[in-house]
Amino acid sequence: MILSDDTCYSALQARDSRFDGVFFTAVKTTSIYCRPVCPARTPARRSCQFYSTASAAEAAGFRPCLRCRPELAPGFRSTSLAEAILKRLQERAVEGSRLAALDADLGLSSRQVRRLLKTEFGVSPVQVVQTQRLLLAKQLLQETTQPISEIALASGFRSLRTFNTVFQQHYRMAPSACRKGTRQPVDSIRLRLAYRPPLAWEALMDYFRSRLVPGVEEIQDHEYRRTVKIGHAEGWMRVWPEVATSALIVEVSPSLSRHLGSLQSRVRRMFDLDASPASIHEVLGDDPLLAPTLSRFPGLRVGGTWDLFELAVRAVLGQQITVAAATTLSGRLAERLGEPMSTPFAALHRHAITVEAMDRLSLDDLCRLGLVRARAETLRHLTTYALRGGLDFPVGLDHEAAVARLVQLPGIGPWTAHYIAMRGLRFPDAFPAADLGLRKAVGQGELAPARVVEQRSQAWRPWRAYAAAALWKSLT
Numbered sequence: 001m002i003l004s005d006d007t008c009y010s011a012l013q014a015r016d017s018r019f020d021g022v023f024f025t026a027v028k029t030t031s032i033y034c035r036p037v038c039p040a041r042t043p044a045r046r047s048c049q050f051y052s053t054a055s056a057a058e059a060a061g062f063r064p065c066l067r068c069r070p071e072l073a074p075g076f077r078s079t080s081l082a083e084a085i086l087k088r089l090q091e092r093a094v095e096g097s098r099l100a101a102l103d104a105d106l107g108l109s110s111r112q113v114r115r116l117l118k119t120e121f122g123v124s125p126v127q128v129v130q131t132q133r134l135l136l137a138k139q140l141l142q143e144t145t146q147p148i149s150e151i152a153l154a155s156g157f158r159s160l161r162t163f164n165t166v167f168q169q170h171y172r173m174a175p176s177a178c179r180k181g182t183r184q185p186v187d188s189i190r191l192r193l194a195y196r197p198p199l200a201w202e203a204l205m206d207y208f209r210s211r212l213v214p215g216v217e218e219i220q221d222h223e224y225r226r227t228v229k230i231g232h233a234e235g236w237m238r239v240w241p242e243v244a245t246s247a248l249i250v251e252v253s254p255s256l257s258r259h260l261g262s263l264q265s266r267v268r269r270m271f272d273l274d275a276s277p278a279s280i281h282e283v284l285g286d287d288p289l290l291a292p293t294l295s296r297f298p299g300l301r302v303g304g305t306w307d308l309f310e311l312a313v314r315a316v317l318g319q320q321i322t323v324a325a326a327t328t329l330s331g332r333l334a335e336r337l338g339e340p341m342s343t344p345f346a347a348l349h350r351h352a353i354t355v356e357a358m359d360r361l362s363l364d365d366l367c368r369l370g371l372v373r374a375r376a377e378t379l380r381h382l383t384t385y386a387l388r389g390g391l392d393f394p395v396g397l398d399h400e401a402a403v404a405r406l407v408q409l410p411g412i413g414p415w416t417a418h419y420i421a422m423r424g425l426r427f428p429d430a431f432p433a434a435d436l437g438l439r440k441a442v443g444q445g446e447l448a449p450a451r452v453v454e455q456r457s458q459a460w461r462p463w464r465a466y467a468a469a470a471l472w473k474s475l476t
Contacts, residue, residue: 008050011036017197017246018278021073024051026062033057038068053086055123055131063171064138066178071135072194072247075274077428081396082120085113086128087274088395093129094136094156094261107394133157134170136261141178144189146257148175154260190251193264195273197246198299203473204271207303210323211314214331215338215350226306227341227348228252230259234351236343239267248273253343269426272301280463284470287459289442293470300473302465304423309355309386311424315416316378317371332369337361355386378411385409399427422465431457431464441471 003011003023011019019036026033026049033051034040051057054070064070078084085106106113113125137155140146146154152163167175201222209219217226223240235253242249250267252260268274277299284290294300305311313333318326337357338350358379366376385391390409393402399421406417418432432438433454442448442456460467 003050005048005050008036009045009048012038012048013042015039018276020194020196020246021075021274022052022276024054024057024070024073025049026051026057026060031062032065033062033070034065035068035070035073038065040065040067051122053121053123053128053131054135055128056121058131058134058170059123059127064135069139069142071139072192074194074196075268076276077274077426080120082116084395085116086121089125089128090132091265093132094154094265107396129156130166130170134167136264137163137167137175138171138178139191140260141175143191144260146189150257151175154258156261187254188251189254189257189260190249191260191264192242192245192247193250193268193273194245194247195271196276196278197243198277199241199243199246200297200299200301201241203297204301204303206476211327211330213327213334213352215348216334216352218345218347220347225345225348227343227351228256228263228306229351229354230256230262233259234341236345236348237263237267239271266306270304270306272304272426275299275301275466280466283463284460284467287467289444289456290460290467290470293474297470297473300466300469302422302426302428302469304426307352308391308420308424309358310352312382312386312391312420313353313358313379315419315424316375316382316411318419319375319378319411319413319416329370333358336365336369355383358383359387374411378409381410382412393425399425399430402427403430422468427465429462429464431460431468433457435468437472437475438468441474 008019008023008025012025015037017037021035024033024035027043027047028049029043029047033054049060051060054064054073075087075090076083078087085108088106117123117125117128133156137151137157140151140154141148144151149160152160155163157163157166164175205219205222205224208217208224212218217224219225223238225236225238228235228237233256235255237253238251239248248267248271250264252263256263281294285294314326314330317329333353334350337353340350343349363373363376363380366379367373371379393405402421402425403414403417406412406420407414415432415434418430421427422430422432434450436447438453439448439450442453457464457467
């Protein structure tokens with residue numbers, strides 16, 4: 001989104017949450033940069049400079065505000081290649097990957113990545129990665145009581161010495177100076193993840209509730225819980241909204257302390273926290289087919305997934321059967337393959353399926369769990385594909401190219417491929433036009449042909465995934 005300086009200053013004066021994370025205000029008189037929602041007194045217009053990313057503000061020599069905390073600003077749903085590159089770099093930076101490995105993950109040359117980021121955002125890949133690591137470290141210092149050595153590793157730094165040096169150079173303070181007044185539960189870690197309001201939390205819970213995998217997930221008292229395994233670390237998490245601060249509170253077991261950056265990225269994708277309700281409503285809000293549902297559920301999100309392979313398996317299981325029947329099959333798979341574990345929650349006692357565990361099941365094993373043979377064969381093909389890295393999509397792929405790759409797998413048709421693209425790969429314009437629910441909703445009682453649904457959806461670009469979520473919700 002390209003904004004004029006006047007628009008940015010007006011949003012700053014109004015503390016408009018719609019622009020949170022869309023731009024950052026750097027104050028030349030203090031060398032501090034802030035979010036548009038910062039509670040501090042609005043600086044004079046002549047003192048303000050506006051940047052589209054925190055990386056650009058820091059590259060220009062500004063430090064993050066300690067009051068509004070730019071590290072908490074929501075991200076964005078990428079609609080261009082440059083935005084997709086920026087987002088992937090931000091997500092992978094905190095995993096400790098070297099820059100060369102990040103370039104390979106992007107599926108582009110280092111030169112292409114540098115040119116795109118410099119042209120679009122005025123920053124280099126190194127600046128993006130370093131800023132993201134520093135901001136995560138700052139958040140963990142302010143919100144947790146984890147040892148600084150643990151925070152350095154969790155933020156993607158390879159040594160405590162490097163972390164201390166870089167933090168001091170950029171923020172002109174020692175890491176320990178951020179720790180004043182931090183309070184945490186003694187047996188868990190809590191983090192805050194901001195979103196752009198409104199957020200239709202109960203609609204999200206309805207989506208997840210109908211698909212909960214027994215032993216792996218539960219919803220209690222309006223909060224989502226699940227078991228978690230990242231690398232060799234295993235534990236649990238709880239997620240609930242704090243409406244007053246437009247944030248989700250994420251509580252995790254201490255065993256996951258070295259993976260907090262990766263965990264944050266997954267939670268943001270799972271609950272679609274980087275969506276911009278205002279931008280989506282601008283395109284969809286006046287459509288007579290969508291408006292009633294969007295009015296009933298302001299801030300409707302597209303529920304995602306914790307793990308792409310989990311979602312892909314679920315999509316295959318859901319082919320031509322009801323949501324309830326697919327949930328039953330998911331539960332049987334988890335019971336057969338999920339390793340037992342203990343948590344403070346009686347309902348959470350096993351891990352989710354993994355591609356390695358799935359690979360141990362034969363066709364006959366899958367059929368004995370209740371799958372028809374054709375579906376079992378598709379799962380075998382999907383598992384082999386995932387083991388070979390087939391689900392590691394390069395960032396330059398658009399949703400149509402991703403769908404084209406997926407439908408090459410035996411048993412994966414357009415409906416399954418679009419569903420994976422929408423909920424797993426997080427493409428905001430993916431749209432399974434052949435879905436029976438969408439055909440019924442568009443036909444308003446009649447079953448509209450898939451081609452009619454596809455034609456109708458053209459007016460909803462680039463937010464067709466949100467239109468699909470609204471249409472499905474209109475049927476309940």
